[in-house]
Amino acid sequence: DQQVKQNSPSLSVQEGRISILNCDYTNSMFDYFLWYKKYPAEGPTFLISISSIKDKNEDGRFTVFLNKSAKHLSLHIVPSQPGDSAVYFCAASEGSSNTGKLIFGQGTTLQVKP
């Protein structure tokens, strides 16, 4: 039972263009969502998050959009840079559980071409 899904295993974009990574979830109790970036042989690095009371959060080149009715979120990277090439994981947590544990998607590998 995959509660968080990233249906695109990979994405390739040209440097300077927009990268859009998508994520869907099934559990309506999720109320906090995060994006992590991961390089090979390293742990995930926190990028940006959004609470379910918001529909957009922006931090520099990174913007996360949340559509609760569609149970969908997306990460926009503008402009994309070669250093953004990595695996991106979407994660969700259920506030009522109080553990704060995260449920992750399978990841999307982003390649930004110079």
Next chain:
Amino acid sequence: DTGVSQNPRHKITKRGQNVTFRCDPISEHNRLYWYRQTLGQGPEFLTYFQNEAQLEKSRLLSDRFSAERPKGSFSTLEIQRTEQGDSAMYLCASRSNRGKAGNTIYFGEGSWLTVV
């Protein structure tokens, strides 16, 4: 460096041997998590501590796995009688319990286990 620290970073062991990983969380983070990640998958939750209390364990955590956090600071994850299926990256993460900062979990660099 005040991030989450894990060691060893890499471990190769023979099937049937025991291995232990250590995690030092971010100072003053009272919540500590262990995750496992295999190739092509996202991290999967294994277990969670609040201070020294282990409050939740995943079904993934078989009885060959044991985790401790004896003084509410560092944690260890031991795998007994390792099997080839245990080969994965074991990730430790920690989180504050305070306010807005408490919503974000920070990961260490992981410990790679290869069982041969």
